[in-house]
Amino acid sequence: MRSGWRRIGLPLLLFALGAALAVFALRQARDGVRLLPPLELTEPAPWFLDWRLARLDRSRALCDEVLRPPSIVATSIADRPLQNGCGWLNAVRTTEVAGARLSLAVLGCSMAAATALWMMHVVQPAAERHLGARVTALRHLGSYSCRNIAGSTWLGDMRSEHATANAVDIAGFTLAGGRQVSVLRHWPGDTAEARFLREVHAGACRYFRLVLGPDYNAAHRDHFHFDRGTFTTCR
Numbered sequence: 001m002r003s004g005w006r007r008i009g010l011p012l013l014l015f016a017l018g019a020a021l022a023v024f025a026l027r028q029a030r031d032g033v034r035l036l037p038p039l040e041l042t043e044p045a046p047w048f049l050d051w052r053l054a055r056l057d058r059s060r061a062l063c064d065e066v067l068r069p070p071s072i073v074a075t076s077i078a079d080r081p082l083q084n085g086c087g088w089l090n091a092v093r094t095t096e097v098a099g100a101r102l103s104l105a106v107l108g109c110s111m112a113a114a115t116a117l118w119m120m121h122v123v124q125p126a127a128e129r130h131l132g133a134r135v136t137a138l139r140h141l142g143s144y145s146c147r148n149i150a151g152s153t154w155l156g157d158m159r160s161e162h163a164t165a166n167a168v169d170i171a172g173f174t175l176a177g178g179r180q181v182s183v184l185r186h187w188p189g190d191t192a193e194a195r196f197l198r199e200v201h202a203g204a205c206r207y208f209r210l211v212l213g214p215d216y217n218a219a220h221r222d223h224f225h226f227d228r229g230t231f232t233t234c235r
């Protein structure tokens with residue numbers, strides 16, 4: 001009898017412990033926002049970054065708490081619930097990131113936070129190192145656009161991340177003093193501008209889930225596409 005209990009009791013005890021641990025872990029994951037402090041944009045490599053960025057899109061209060069000057073100047077805008085795959089939730093209007101002008105009427109909260117992280121910890125240091133000046137403005141080709149994925153035949157019928165304001169296309173940078181750096185003109189070659197562009201393209205992969213540049217395809221010869229959608233790649 002005693003050895004029988006030992007045979008069944010121990011696995012049973014281990015199973016109960018395992019189940020209790022699993023429930024605890026799931027609750028921690030669900031309540032994670034309360035356990036982890038809000039994302040700090042001044043920190044270059046926050047823990048659980050991808051997951052903490054994703055949480056921003058689901059909580060207006062958390063978004064307002066995280067998107068603060070001087071990292072970013074952004075104001076929340078009214079939702080436009082999805083219709084036919086297009087619209088946005090919990091988006092912001094941006095005017096400035098890391099001291100540089102960025103005028104976007106609609107950008108998803110996690111995208112805004114990722115853009116601020118990229119500007120502060122990648123773009124501004126790279127601009128000073130390669131070009132001796134800080135970026136004062138970003139030139140873009142838009143964020144929200146109700147359309148399908150461009151420049152791809154096999155994904156042609158899928159909505160672009162732009163259709164939910166979850167993407168931005170960056171075409172160039174204006175530096176203090178007025179010097180211009182353009183993805184289209186400066187990507188090829190081995191100039192200081194080209195080295196700057198390559199570094200900020202590679203550095204974007206730390207904060208965005210999908211990064212595409214001129215080497216990816218002809219549709220991206222004049223801009224970097226950044227998004228925080230389902231797919232993740234760095235090309």
Ligand SMILES: [Zn+2]
Pocket residue numbers: 162167168169224225226
């Ligand atoms: Zn794009």
